[in-house]
Amino acid sequence: DAKTTQPPSMDCAEGRAANLPCNHSTISGNEYVYWYRQIHSQGPQYIIHGLKNNETNEMASLIITEDRKSSTLILPHATLRDTAVYYCIVKGGTSYGKLTFGQGTILTVHP
Amino acid sequence: DTAVSQTPKYLVTQMGNDKSIKCEQNLGHDTMYWYKQDSKKFLKIMFSYNNKELIINETVPNRFSPKSPDKAHLNLHINSLELGDSAVYFCASSHPDRDTGELFFGEGSRLTVL
Numbered sequence: 001d002a003k004t005t006q007p008p009s010m011d012c013a014e015g016r017a018a019n020l021p022c023n024h025s026t027i028s029g030n031e032y033v034y035w036y037r038q039i040h041s042q043g044p045q046y047i048i049h050g051l052k053n054n055e056t057n058e059m060a061s062l063i064i065t066e067d068r069k070s071s072t073l074i075l076p077h078a079t080l081r082d083t084a085v086y087y088c089i090v091k092g093g094t095s096y097g098k099l100t101f102g103q104g105t106i107l108t109v110h111p
Numbered sequence: 112d113t114a115v116s117q118t119p120k121y122l123v124t125q126m127g128n129d130k131s132i133k134c135e136q137n138l139g140h141d142t143m144y145w146y147k148q149d150s151k152k153f154l155k156i157m158f159s160y161n162n163k164e165l166i167i168n169e170t171v172p173n174r175f176s177p178k179s180p181d182k183a184h185l186n187l188h189i190n191s192l193e194l195g196d197s198a199v200y201f202c203a204s205s206h207p208d209r210d211t212g213e214l215f216f217g218e219g220s221r222l223t224v225l
Contacts, residue, residue: 043218096142099156103152
């Protein structure tokens with residue numbers, strides 16, 4: 001599975017959009033981009049995933065560049081409860097649920 | 112209702128002891144996992160079972176033995192505990208599709224070996 005690069009930390013004001021970038025320049029054609037987050041002392045939580053089209057669900061939006069070498073997770077109106085470590089994971093289609101977690105981005109949402 | 116539940120949530124024990132962590136999911140999933148999060152917060156897969164059969168074993172010491180009595184349960188037994196086994200262990204499950212990356216994780220079991 002392709003490696004990902006994320007900034008170690010980011011800040012965001014409550015109520016503003018949080019845009020979390022991820023680079024995955026070695027992604028291959030059949031690999032998906034997944035985003036998870038881990039709130040302190042809890043298990044990781046699935047947020048969203050995509051292949052090449054932009055995706056949106058009730059939690060977030062995922063924007064994948066046309067060349068698929070990077071993506072951005074958007075939390076449209078961040079709240080204090082969104083403070084967490086966010087993981088960008090690239091996963092191939094034949095590895096069951098084997099997720100390779102990196103260090104992620106610590107997002108801190110400020111009042 | 113908790114989708115993926117683990118017990119115990121906290122476990123403190125001495126080196127050399129044997130301990131077990133239990134996991135149950137009520138999501139009707141066929142595939143279950145154990146992940147380990149070490150002191151540096153890295154999360155790594157240890158095992159995966161699909162329909163009670165082992166499908167992923169990530170070079171984990173054979174002191175760790177997962178057991179799946181049925182599709183809804185995946186327990187982790189650890190023999191001869193070592194200091195380095197101290198970590199948070201997460202159980203997870205997923206839909207019976209081998210391509211999926213959408214996992215449902217439990218709240219974790221924090222193991223401390225003294």
